[in-house]
Amino acid sequence: MTAPKTKTVRLSNGVKIPILGLGTSHIGGYCHSTVVHALKDCGYRLIDTAARYKCEEAVGKAIRESNVPRKDIFLTTKLWKSELGYKKTIDAFSASLQRLKVEYIDLYLIHWPVCPHGSNNVKSLRAETWKAMEELYKQGLCKAIGVSNFEVSHLRDLEETWDIIPHVNQIEHHIYYRPMELIQYCKDKGICVEGYCPLSQGLALEEPIIQELANKYKKTKSQILIRWNIQNDVVTIPKTTKESRVHENFQVFDFEIHEEDMQRVNSIHKTKMKKLILS
Template identity: 50%
Template sequence: MEIPIQFPTVPLSSGHNIPVLGLGMSHHGGYSHNALLYALRSCGIRHIDTAKRYGNEELVGKAVSESGVKREELWITTKLWPGDYGYDKATQACLDACKRLGVQYLDLYLMHWPDAHVPGKSSREARAETWKALEDLYYRGICRSIGVSNFLIHHLEQLKEDCSVVPHLNQVEYHPFQRPQELVNYCKRNNIVFGGYCPLAKGQALTHPLILRIAKQYGKTPAQICIRWSIQNGVVTIPKSTKESRIQENCQVLGFILADEDVCTLNSLHDGRHVSWDPTNVL
Protein backbone atom coordinates (compact mmCIF):
# COMPACT_ATOMS: atom_id res chain seq x y z
CA MET A 1 0.00 0.00 0.00
CA GLU A 2 1.27 3.45 -0.90
CA ILE A 3 2.14 5.85 1.90
CA PRO A 4 -0.58 8.54 1.77
CA ILE A 5 0.51 12.02 0.74
CA GLN A 6 0.57 14.74 3.37
CA PHE A 7 -0.99 17.86 1.94
CA PRO A 8 0.25 21.32 2.93
CA THR A 9 -2.00 23.45 5.10
CA VAL A 10 -2.98 27.12 5.24
CA PRO A 11 -3.34 28.96 8.58
CA LEU A 12 -6.72 30.46 9.40
CA SER A 13 -7.13 33.43 11.74
CA SER A 14 -8.82 31.01 14.17
CA GLY A 15 -5.37 29.51 14.82
CA HIS A 16 -6.14 26.25 12.98
CA ASN A 17 -4.58 25.00 9.75
CA ILE A 18 -6.75 23.81 6.87
CA PRO A 19 -5.37 21.38 4.23
CA VAL A 20 -5.06 23.08 0.82
CA LEU A 21 -6.80 20.20 -0.93
CA GLY A 22 -10.09 18.66 0.13
CA LEU A 23 -12.63 16.20 -1.21
CA GLY A 24 -16.04 17.72 -1.80
CA MET A 25 -19.34 15.92 -1.43
CA SER A 26 -22.50 17.03 -3.25
CA HIS A 27 -26.14 16.17 -3.67
CA HIS A 28 -27.68 14.30 -6.61
CA GLY A 29 -25.48 11.22 -6.36
CA GLY A 30 -22.48 13.13 -5.04
CA TYR A 31 -21.52 10.49 -2.50
CA SER A 32 -19.65 7.19 -2.83
CA HIS A 33 -18.81 5.31 0.35
CA ASN A 34 -15.99 3.32 -1.26
CA ALA A 35 -14.51 6.40 -2.91
CA LEU A 36 -14.43 8.32 0.38
CA LEU A 37 -12.82 5.38 2.17
CA TYR A 38 -10.26 5.13 -0.64
CA ALA A 39 -9.51 8.87 -0.40
CA LEU A 40 -8.94 8.62 3.36
CA ARG A 41 -7.01 5.36 3.43
CA SER A 42 -4.97 5.44 0.22
CA CYS A 43 -4.73 9.04 -1.00
CA GLY A 44 -3.97 10.94 2.20
CA ILE A 45 -7.11 13.07 1.99
CA ARG A 46 -7.79 14.54 5.42
CA HIS A 47 -10.10 17.38 4.44
CA ILE A 48 -13.75 16.48 3.76
CA ASP A 49 -16.27 19.12 2.68
CA THR A 50 -20.00 18.39 2.93
CA ALA A 51 -23.24 20.20 3.81
CA LYS A 52 -26.69 19.60 5.23
CA ARG A 53 -27.99 20.40 1.74
CA TYR A 54 -26.20 17.34 0.32
CA GLY A 55 -28.02 14.91 2.62
CA ASN A 56 -24.95 12.73 3.23
CA GLU A 57 -23.56 13.86 6.61
CA GLU A 58 -24.52 10.54 8.25
CA LEU A 59 -22.83 8.59 5.45
CA VAL A 60 -19.69 10.74 5.76
CA GLY A 61 -19.66 10.07 9.52
CA LYS A 62 -19.94 6.33 8.86
CA ALA A 63 -17.02 6.40 6.40
CA VAL A 64 -14.90 8.43 8.82
CA SER A 65 -15.60 5.90 11.55
CA GLU A 66 -14.76 2.96 9.27
CA SER A 67 -11.62 4.56 7.84
CA GLY A 68 -9.55 4.14 10.99
CA VAL A 69 -8.22 7.71 10.61
CA LYS A 70 -8.05 9.48 13.96
CA ARG A 71 -10.54 12.34 14.40
CA GLU A 72 -7.78 14.79 15.32
CA GLU A 73 -6.08 14.13 11.95
CA LEU A 74 -9.21 15.07 10.00
CA TRP A 75 -10.61 18.38 8.83
CA ILE A 76 -14.39 18.20 8.53
CA THR A 77 -16.33 21.08 7.00
CA THR A 78 -20.09 21.20 6.75
CA LYS A 79 -22.54 23.97 5.92
CA LEU A 80 -25.67 25.53 7.35
CA TRP A 81 -28.60 25.73 4.91
CA PRO A 82 -30.61 29.01 4.79
CA GLY A 83 -33.71 27.18 6.00
CA ASP A 84 -31.91 26.98 9.37
CA TYR A 85 -30.90 30.64 9.55
CA GLY A 86 -31.72 32.57 12.73
CA TYR A 87 -29.98 32.29 16.10
CA ASP A 88 -31.80 29.35 17.70
CA LYS A 89 -32.30 27.35 14.50
CA ALA A 90 -28.65 27.74 13.48
CA THR A 91 -27.42 26.64 16.91
CA GLN A 92 -29.61 23.53 16.83
CA ALA A 93 -28.70 22.79 13.21
CA CYS A 94 -25.01 22.75 14.12
CA LEU A 95 -25.56 20.35 17.02
CA ASP A 96 -27.67 18.14 14.73
CA ALA A 97 -24.90 18.17 12.09
CA CYS A 98 -22.34 17.05 14.69
CA LYS A 99 -24.67 14.22 15.69
CA ARG A 100 -25.17 13.09 12.09
CA LEU A 101 -21.41 13.20 11.46
CA GLY A 102 -20.68 11.42 14.75
CA VAL A 103 -18.28 14.11 15.95
CA GLN A 104 -17.96 16.31 19.04
CA TYR A 105 -16.85 19.36 17.06
CA LEU A 106 -16.64 20.71 13.50
CA ASP A 107 -13.37 21.98 12.09
CA LEU A 108 -15.25 24.50 9.95
CA TYR A 109 -18.91 25.48 9.79
CA LEU A 110 -20.06 27.67 6.89
CA MET A 111 -23.17 29.69 6.17
CA HIS A 112 -23.96 28.12 2.80
CA TRP A 113 -25.58 31.05 0.96
CA PRO A 114 -26.03 34.80 1.58
CA ASP A 115 -29.76 34.96 0.85
CA ALA A 116 -32.03 34.33 3.83
CA HIS A 117 -35.79 34.02 4.07
CA VAL A 118 -36.50 34.69 7.73
CA PRO A 119 -39.99 36.19 8.21
CA GLY A 120 -39.91 39.84 9.25
CA LYS A 121 -36.16 40.23 8.70
CA SER A 122 -34.04 41.47 5.82
CA SER A 123 -31.36 39.11 4.50
CA ARG A 124 -28.75 41.31 6.19
CA GLU A 125 -30.50 41.07 9.57
CA ALA A 126 -30.94 37.31 9.21
CA ARG A 127 -27.27 36.85 8.25
CA ALA A 128 -26.14 38.88 11.27
CA GLU A 129 -28.35 36.97 13.70
CA THR A 130 -27.20 33.65 12.23
CA TRP A 131 -23.56 34.68 12.31
CA LYS A 132 -23.87 35.56 16.00
CA ALA A 133 -24.99 31.96 16.59
CA LEU A 134 -21.89 30.74 14.74
CA GLU A 135 -19.71 33.10 16.78
CA ASP A 136 -21.11 31.60 20.00
CA LEU A 137 -20.58 28.05 18.67
CA TYR A 138 -17.01 29.11 17.90
CA TYR A 139 -16.47 30.54 21.39
CA ARG A 140 -17.86 27.27 22.85
CA GLY A 141 -15.39 25.21 20.79
CA ILE A 142 -18.14 23.31 18.95
CA CYS A 143 -16.94 24.96 15.73
CA ARG A 144 -13.18 25.39 15.70
CA SER A 145 -13.45 27.77 12.75
CA ILE A 146 -16.42 29.51 11.14
CA GLY A 147 -16.94 30.97 7.72
CA VAL A 148 -19.26 31.63 4.81
CA SER A 149 -19.84 30.35 1.31
CA ASN A 150 -20.84 32.28 -1.81
CA PHE A 151 -20.51 35.65 -0.01
CA LEU A 152 -19.45 38.68 -2.04
CA ILE A 153 -17.66 41.81 -0.81
CA HIS A 154 -20.83 43.67 0.24
CA HIS A 155 -22.06 40.65 2.23
CA LEU A 156 -18.68 40.41 4.01
CA GLU A 157 -18.62 44.17 4.66
CA GLN A 158 -22.05 44.00 6.29
CA LEU A 159 -21.01 41.09 8.52
CA LYS A 160 -17.92 43.05 9.57
CA GLU A 161 -20.14 45.99 10.58
CA ASP A 162 -22.78 43.86 12.31
CA CYS A 163 -20.69 41.24 14.13
CA SER A 164 -17.42 40.75 15.99
CA VAL A 165 -15.66 37.74 14.37
CA VAL A 166 -14.48 38.15 10.78
CA PRO A 167 -15.16 34.91 8.84
CA HIS A 168 -12.13 32.65 8.86
CA LEU A 169 -12.83 31.42 5.30
CA ASN A 170 -15.05 32.26 2.33
CA GLN A 171 -15.73 29.38 -0.07
CA VAL A 172 -16.72 30.51 -3.56
CA GLU A 173 -16.89 29.10 -7.10
CA TYR A 174 -13.35 29.31 -8.52
CA HIS A 175 -11.98 27.98 -11.82
CA PRO A 176 -10.19 29.41 -14.87
CA PHE A 177 -13.44 30.91 -16.22
CA GLN A 178 -14.59 32.31 -12.86
CA ARG A 179 -11.67 33.99 -11.10
CA PRO A 180 -13.16 36.78 -8.93
CA GLN A 181 -9.85 38.53 -8.25
CA GLU A 182 -11.38 41.58 -6.56
CA LEU A 183 -13.05 39.26 -4.01
CA VAL A 184 -9.81 37.26 -3.59
CA ASN A 185 -7.91 40.50 -2.91
CA TYR A 186 -10.57 41.68 -0.43
CA CYS A 187 -10.37 38.40 1.48
CA LYS A 188 -6.57 38.60 1.57
CA ARG A 189 -6.67 42.16 2.95
CA ASN A 190 -9.11 41.08 5.66
CA ASN A 191 -7.27 37.88 6.63
CA ILE A 192 -10.07 35.67 5.26
CA VAL A 193 -8.76 32.50 3.62
CA PHE A 194 -10.23 31.99 0.15
CA GLY A 195 -11.68 28.56 -0.64
CA GLY A 196 -12.68 27.48 -4.13
CA TYR A 197 -15.19 24.91 -5.33
CA CYS A 198 -15.89 23.64 -8.89
CA PRO A 199 -12.16 23.91 -9.84
CA LEU A 200 -12.86 22.00 -13.09
CA ALA A 201 -15.90 24.17 -13.96
CA LYS A 202 -18.08 21.01 -13.85
CA GLY A 203 -15.95 19.53 -16.64
CA GLN A 204 -16.00 22.59 -18.92
CA ALA A 205 -12.31 23.27 -18.25
CA LEU A 206 -11.25 19.77 -19.28
CA THR A 207 -11.78 20.36 -23.00
CA HIS A 208 -10.49 23.93 -23.37
CA PRO A 209 -7.68 23.99 -25.99
CA LEU A 210 -5.30 26.14 -23.90
CA ILE A 211 -5.74 23.92 -20.84
CA LEU A 212 -5.23 20.81 -23.01
CA ARG A 213 -2.05 22.34 -24.45
CA ILE A 214 -0.63 23.15 -20.99
CA ALA A 215 -1.58 19.66 -19.74
CA LYS A 216 0.31 18.07 -22.65
CA GLN A 217 3.31 20.30 -22.01
CA TYR A 218 3.57 19.09 -18.38
CA GLY A 219 2.54 15.49 -19.03
CA LYS A 220 -0.44 15.96 -16.71
CA THR A 221 -4.22 15.76 -17.07
CA PRO A 222 -6.34 18.90 -17.58
CA ALA A 223 -7.88 18.28 -14.12
CA GLN A 224 -4.43 18.23 -12.50
CA ILE A 225 -3.51 21.48 -14.27
CA CYS A 226 -6.69 23.24 -13.03
CA ILE A 227 -6.28 22.03 -9.44
CA ARG A 228 -2.57 22.91 -9.38
CA TRP A 229 -3.35 26.37 -10.82
CA SER A 230 -6.00 26.97 -8.14
CA ILE A 231 -3.64 25.94 -5.31
CA GLN A 232 -0.80 28.06 -6.75
CA ASN A 233 -3.17 31.04 -6.72
CA GLY A 234 -3.45 30.57 -2.93
CA VAL A 235 -6.90 28.96 -2.98
CA VAL A 236 -7.97 26.10 -0.68
CA THR A 237 -9.31 23.84 -3.43
CA ILE A 238 -12.25 21.40 -3.18
CA PRO A 239 -12.67 19.13 -6.20
CA LYS A 240 -15.58 16.66 -6.08
CA SER A 241 -15.50 13.10 -7.37
CA THR A 242 -17.08 9.75 -6.62
CA LYS A 243 -14.54 7.77 -8.71
CA GLU A 244 -11.43 6.34 -7.05
CA SER A 245 -9.23 6.83 -10.13
CA ARG A 246 -10.23 10.50 -10.40
CA ILE A 247 -9.63 11.11 -6.69
CA GLN A 248 -6.16 9.59 -7.01
CA GLU A 249 -5.48 11.75 -10.09
CA ASN A 250 -6.71 14.89 -8.32
CA CYS A 251 -4.41 14.22 -5.37
CA GLN A 252 -1.29 14.00 -7.52
CA VAL A 253 -0.77 17.74 -7.86
CA LEU A 254 2.09 18.33 -5.43
CA GLY A 255 4.92 16.96 -7.56
CA PHE A 256 5.05 19.77 -10.10
CA ILE A 257 4.81 23.56 -10.28
CA LEU A 258 3.26 25.61 -13.08
CA ALA A 259 5.55 28.28 -14.55
CA ASP A 260 4.44 31.86 -13.96
CA GLU A 261 3.60 32.36 -17.64
CA ASP A 262 1.31 29.32 -17.60
CA VAL A 263 -0.46 30.60 -14.47
CA CYS A 264 -0.95 33.93 -16.29
CA THR A 265 -2.32 32.13 -19.35
CA LEU A 266 -4.84 30.28 -17.20
CA ASN A 267 -5.69 33.49 -15.34
CA SER A 268 -6.51 35.12 -18.69
CA LEU A 269 -9.30 32.59 -19.37
CA HIS A 270 -11.62 34.34 -16.89
CA ASP A 271 -14.84 35.25 -18.68
CA GLY A 272 -17.15 35.59 -15.66
CA ARG A 273 -19.25 32.49 -16.33
CA HIS A 274 -20.83 30.61 -13.42
CA VAL A 275 -21.33 26.86 -13.50
CA SER A 276 -22.97 26.94 -10.07
CA TRP A 277 -25.02 29.48 -8.12
CA ASP A 278 -24.52 33.18 -8.79
CA PRO A 279 -24.94 35.35 -5.66
CA THR A 280 -24.54 38.66 -7.53
CA ASN A 281 -28.15 39.78 -7.05
CA VAL A 282 -28.45 38.80 -3.38
CA LEU A 283 -28.71 42.00 -1.33
Protein backbone atom coordinates in the same frame (compact mmCIF):
# COMPACT_ATOMS: atom_id res chain seq x y z
CA MET B 1 0.44 3.16 -2.86
CA THR B 2 2.28 5.89 -0.90
CA ALA B 3 0.01 8.81 -0.16
CA PRO B 4 1.62 12.26 -0.50
CA LYS B 5 1.20 14.55 2.49
CA THR B 6 -1.21 17.39 1.91
CA LYS B 7 0.00 20.97 2.27
CA THR B 8 -1.87 23.27 4.64
CA VAL B 9 -2.82 26.93 4.85
CA ARG B 10 -2.88 28.75 8.19
CA LEU B 11 -6.19 30.49 8.92
CA SER B 12 -6.23 33.84 10.76
CA ASN B 13 -6.82 32.03 14.08
CA GLY B 14 -3.81 29.73 13.56
CA VAL B 15 -5.85 26.64 12.60
CA LYS B 16 -4.38 24.80 9.62
CA ILE B 17 -6.62 23.80 6.73
CA PRO B 18 -5.40 21.35 4.06
CA ILE B 19 -5.07 23.16 0.73
CA LEU B 20 -6.70 20.23 -1.11
CA GLY B 21 -9.76 18.31 -0.04
CA LEU B 22 -12.57 16.17 -1.37
CA GLY B 23 -15.98 17.63 -2.15
CA THR B 24 -19.23 15.76 -1.68
CA SER B 25 -22.66 16.61 -2.98
CA HIS B 26 -26.24 15.58 -3.49
CA ILE B 27 -25.91 16.40 -7.20
CA GLY B 28 -24.06 13.68 -9.10
CA GLY B 29 -24.25 11.32 -6.18
CA TYR B 30 -22.09 10.37 -3.27
CA CYS B 31 -19.85 7.34 -3.51
CA HIS B 32 -19.08 5.92 -0.09
CA SER B 33 -16.18 3.67 -1.09
CA THR B 34 -14.50 6.62 -2.86
CA VAL B 35 -14.61 8.79 0.29
CA VAL B 36 -13.19 5.93 2.39
CA HIS B 37 -10.49 5.30 -0.25
CA ALA B 38 -9.62 9.03 -0.38
CA LEU B 39 -8.99 9.10 3.37
CA LYS B 40 -7.48 5.68 3.81
CA ASP B 41 -5.24 5.35 0.76
CA CYS B 42 -4.85 8.67 -1.05
CA GLY B 43 -3.85 11.13 1.67
CA TYR B 44 -6.96 13.36 1.72
CA ARG B 45 -7.55 14.96 5.11
CA LEU B 46 -10.16 17.60 4.24
CA ILE B 47 -13.74 16.51 3.53
CA ASP B 48 -16.31 19.10 2.50
CA THR B 49 -19.99 18.37 3.09
CA ALA B 50 -23.18 20.25 3.99
CA ALA B 51 -26.54 19.62 5.61
CA ARG B 52 -28.01 20.31 2.16
CA TYR B 53 -26.11 17.43 0.55
CA LYS B 54 -27.96 14.90 2.74
CA CYS B 55 -24.83 12.77 3.07
CA GLU B 56 -23.54 13.86 6.50
CA GLU B 57 -24.39 10.48 8.05
CA ALA B 58 -22.49 8.66 5.31
CA VAL B 59 -19.52 11.06 5.58
CA GLY B 60 -19.31 10.43 9.33
CA LYS B 61 -19.40 6.69 8.67
CA ALA B 62 -16.69 6.99 6.00
CA ILE B 63 -14.44 8.83 8.46
CA ARG B 64 -14.89 6.07 11.04
CA GLU B 65 -14.36 3.31 8.45
CA SER B 66 -11.15 4.94 7.20
CA ASN B 67 -9.54 4.52 10.63
CA VAL B 68 -7.86 7.91 10.18
CA PRO B 69 -7.87 9.54 13.64
CA ARG B 70 -10.52 12.22 13.95
CA LYS B 71 -7.89 14.77 15.01
CA ASP B 72 -6.11 14.34 11.67
CA ILE B 73 -9.23 15.08 9.63
CA PHE B 74 -10.46 18.54 8.72
CA LEU B 75 -14.24 18.26 8.44
CA THR B 76 -16.34 21.05 6.95
CA THR B 77 -20.10 21.23 6.97
CA LYS B 78 -22.57 24.02 6.27
CA LEU B 79 -25.72 25.62 7.57
CA TRP B 80 -28.48 25.54 4.94
CA LYS B 81 -30.20 28.80 4.04
CA SER B 82 -33.58 27.76 5.48
CA GLU B 83 -31.91 27.69 8.92
CA LEU B 84 -30.73 31.33 9.16
CA GLY B 85 -31.39 32.92 12.57
CA TYR B 86 -29.78 32.54 16.01
CA LYS B 87 -31.69 29.60 17.49
CA LYS B 88 -32.16 27.80 14.19
CA THR B 89 -28.39 27.93 13.65
CA ILE B 90 -27.62 26.44 17.06
CA ASP B 91 -30.20 23.69 16.47
CA ALA B 92 -29.06 22.95 12.90
CA PHE B 93 -25.45 22.72 14.06
CA SER B 94 -26.40 20.24 16.75
CA ALA B 95 -28.34 18.16 14.18
CA SER B 96 -25.26 18.10 11.90
CA LEU B 97 -23.07 16.93 14.80
CA GLN B 98 -25.53 14.13 15.49
CA ARG B 99 -25.74 13.02 11.86
CA LEU B 100 -21.96 13.06 11.50
CA LYS B 101 -21.54 11.45 14.96
CA VAL B 102 -18.65 13.77 15.83
CA GLU B 103 -17.91 15.97 18.85
CA TYR B 104 -16.84 19.05 16.89
CA ILE B 105 -16.63 20.45 13.36
CA ASP B 106 -13.38 21.86 12.01
CA LEU B 107 -15.06 24.46 9.83
CA TYR B 108 -18.72 25.46 9.96
CA LEU B 109 -19.98 27.70 7.14
CA ILE B 110 -23.13 29.69 6.42
CA HIS B 111 -23.92 28.07 3.05
CA TRP B 112 -25.67 31.07 1.40
CA PRO B 113 -26.20 34.73 2.37
CA VAL B 114 -29.86 34.59 1.33
CA CYS B 115 -32.92 32.82 2.70
CA PRO B 116 -35.26 30.84 0.45
CA HIS B 117 -38.57 32.45 1.34
CA GLY B 118 -37.29 36.01 1.36
CA SER B 119 -37.16 38.13 4.50
CA ASN B 120 -37.89 41.75 5.25
CA ASN B 121 -34.51 42.09 6.80
CA VAL B 122 -32.11 39.44 5.64
CA LYS B 123 -29.19 41.65 6.72
CA SER B 124 -30.16 41.40 10.40
CA LEU B 125 -30.96 37.70 9.97
CA ARG B 126 -27.41 37.15 8.70
CA ALA B 127 -25.99 39.21 11.61
CA GLU B 128 -27.99 37.08 14.08
CA THR B 129 -26.81 33.91 12.37
CA TRP B 130 -23.21 35.07 12.61
CA LYS B 131 -23.64 35.71 16.36
CA ALA B 132 -24.68 32.06 16.72
CA MET B 133 -21.66 30.96 14.67
CA GLU B 134 -19.41 33.02 16.96
CA GLU B 135 -21.02 31.40 19.99
CA LEU B 136 -20.41 27.89 18.60
CA TYR B 137 -16.80 28.87 17.96
CA LYS B 138 -16.33 30.34 21.45
CA GLN B 139 -17.69 27.11 22.95
CA GLY B 140 -15.04 25.17 21.00
CA LEU B 141 -17.65 23.26 19.03
CA CYS B 142 -16.05 24.39 15.77
CA LYS B 143 -12.37 25.11 15.25
CA ALA B 144 -13.08 27.74 12.61
CA ILE B 145 -16.17 29.50 11.24
CA GLY B 146 -16.89 31.06 7.93
CA VAL B 147 -19.29 31.87 5.15
CA SER B 148 -19.92 30.65 1.64
CA ASN B 149 -21.14 32.48 -1.45
CA PHE B 150 -20.84 35.81 0.37
CA GLU B 151 -20.09 38.77 -1.87
CA VAL B 152 -18.31 41.95 -0.77
CA SER B 153 -21.62 43.67 0.03
CA HIS B 154 -22.68 40.80 2.35
CA LEU B 155 -19.34 40.89 4.14
CA ARG B 156 -19.46 44.67 4.52
CA ASP B 157 -22.90 44.31 6.15
CA LEU B 158 -21.53 41.68 8.51
CA GLU B 159 -18.56 43.91 9.38
CA GLU B 160 -20.96 46.22 11.26
CA THR B 161 -21.64 43.60 13.94
CA TRP B 162 -19.04 40.87 13.76
CA ASP B 163 -16.74 40.20 16.73
CA ILE B 164 -14.90 37.51 14.82
CA ILE B 165 -13.97 38.00 11.17
CA PRO B 166 -14.96 34.89 9.18
CA HIS B 167 -11.96 32.60 8.85
CA VAL B 168 -13.01 31.34 5.42
CA ASN B 169 -15.22 32.34 2.49
CA GLN B 170 -16.01 29.35 0.26
CA ILE B 171 -16.82 30.64 -3.23
CA GLU B 172 -17.04 29.47 -6.81
CA HIS B 173 -13.54 29.66 -8.28
CA HIS B 174 -12.23 28.15 -11.49
CA ILE B 175 -10.61 29.25 -14.74
CA TYR B 176 -13.90 30.73 -16.01
CA TYR B 177 -14.89 32.46 -12.79
CA ARG B 178 -12.58 34.49 -10.56
CA PRO B 179 -14.25 37.30 -8.57
CA MET B 180 -11.08 39.37 -8.14
CA GLU B 181 -12.58 42.21 -6.09
CA LEU B 182 -13.99 39.69 -3.59
CA ILE B 183 -10.70 37.79 -3.49
CA GLN B 184 -8.82 41.02 -2.76
CA TYR B 185 -11.34 41.99 -0.04
CA CYS B 186 -10.88 38.57 1.60
CA LYS B 187 -7.09 38.89 1.39
CA ASP B 188 -7.20 42.35 3.00
CA LYS B 189 -9.33 41.03 5.88
CA GLY B 190 -7.31 37.84 6.37
CA ILE B 191 -10.21 35.65 5.18
CA CYS B 192 -9.01 32.45 3.52
CA VAL B 193 -10.54 31.87 0.08
CA GLU B 194 -11.72 28.31 -0.49
CA GLY B 195 -12.74 27.64 -4.08
CA TYR B 196 -15.40 25.22 -5.24
CA CYS B 197 -15.98 23.79 -8.74
CA PRO B 198 -12.22 23.78 -9.50
CA LEU B 199 -12.87 21.68 -12.64
CA SER B 200 -15.83 23.89 -13.65
CA GLN B 201 -17.85 20.69 -13.18
CA GLY B 202 -15.91 19.20 -16.10
CA LEU B 203 -16.18 22.13 -18.55
CA ALA B 204 -12.60 23.31 -18.02
CA LEU B 205 -11.31 19.89 -19.06
CA GLU B 206 -12.23 20.89 -22.63
CA GLU B 207 -10.18 24.10 -22.59
CA PRO B 208 -7.35 23.90 -25.20
CA ILE B 209 -4.72 25.62 -22.99
CA ILE B 210 -5.36 23.04 -20.28
CA GLN B 211 -4.72 20.18 -22.72
CA GLU B 212 -1.56 21.93 -23.90
CA LEU B 213 -0.28 22.32 -20.32
CA ALA B 214 -1.19 18.72 -19.50
CA ASN B 215 1.06 17.62 -22.40
CA LYS B 216 3.82 20.02 -21.37
CA TYR B 217 3.92 18.99 -17.68
CA LYS B 218 3.04 15.33 -18.34
CA LYS B 219 0.06 15.60 -16.01
CA THR B 220 -3.68 15.13 -16.54
CA LYS B 221 -5.97 18.08 -17.29
CA SER B 222 -7.61 17.70 -13.92
CA GLN B 223 -4.23 17.85 -12.17
CA ILE B 224 -3.34 21.06 -14.05
CA LEU B 225 -6.62 22.68 -12.96
CA ILE B 226 -6.22 21.67 -9.32
CA ARG B 227 -2.58 22.73 -9.22
CA TRP B 228 -3.50 26.10 -10.76
CA ASN B 229 -5.96 26.71 -7.88
CA ILE B 230 -3.37 25.74 -5.29
CA GLN B 231 -0.71 28.00 -6.80
CA ASN B 232 -3.20 30.87 -6.57
CA ASP B 233 -3.40 30.14 -2.80
CA VAL B 234 -6.98 28.95 -3.10
CA VAL B 235 -7.98 26.00 -0.93
CA THR B 236 -9.64 23.62 -3.37
CA ILE B 237 -12.19 20.79 -3.07
CA PRO B 238 -12.70 18.88 -6.34
CA LYS B 239 -15.40 16.24 -6.21
CA THR B 240 -15.32 12.84 -7.80
CA THR B 241 -17.28 9.67 -7.25
CA LYS B 242 -14.58 7.54 -8.93
CA GLU B 243 -11.81 5.82 -6.98
CA SER B 244 -9.27 6.17 -9.83
CA ARG B 245 -9.95 9.88 -10.17
CA VAL B 246 -9.77 10.59 -6.45
CA HIS B 247 -6.22 9.28 -6.51
CA GLU B 248 -5.38 11.17 -9.71
CA ASN B 249 -6.69 14.46 -8.29
CA PHE B 250 -4.33 14.24 -5.31
CA GLN B 251 -1.14 13.82 -7.38
CA VAL B 252 -0.51 17.56 -7.62
CA PHE B 253 2.28 18.16 -5.11
CA ASP B 254 5.15 16.92 -7.29
CA PHE B 255 5.23 19.62 -9.97
CA GLU B 256 4.89 23.36 -10.40
CA ILE B 257 3.24 25.39 -13.15
CA HIS B 258 5.64 28.10 -14.38
CA GLU B 259 4.68 31.72 -13.80
CA GLU B 260 4.08 32.50 -17.51
CA ASP B 261 1.69 29.54 -17.79
CA MET B 262 -0.07 30.59 -14.55
CA GLN B 263 -0.64 34.03 -16.09
CA ARG B 264 -2.11 32.54 -19.28
CA VAL B 265 -4.62 30.50 -17.28
CA ASN B 266 -5.25 33.40 -14.87
CA SER B 267 -6.54 35.55 -17.72
CA ILE B 268 -8.95 33.04 -19.31
CA HIS B 269 -11.88 34.28 -17.21
CA LYS B 270 -11.52 37.79 -18.62
CA THR B 271 -12.70 36.67 -22.06
CA LYS B 272 -14.66 33.51 -21.20
CA MET B 273 -16.42 34.40 -17.94
CA LYS B 274 -18.92 31.75 -16.82
CA LYS B 275 -20.56 31.43 -13.41
CA LEU B 276 -21.97 27.95 -12.84
CA ILE B 277 -23.74 28.09 -9.47
CA LEU B 278 -26.59 30.51 -8.88
CA SER B 279 -28.38 30.81 -5.53
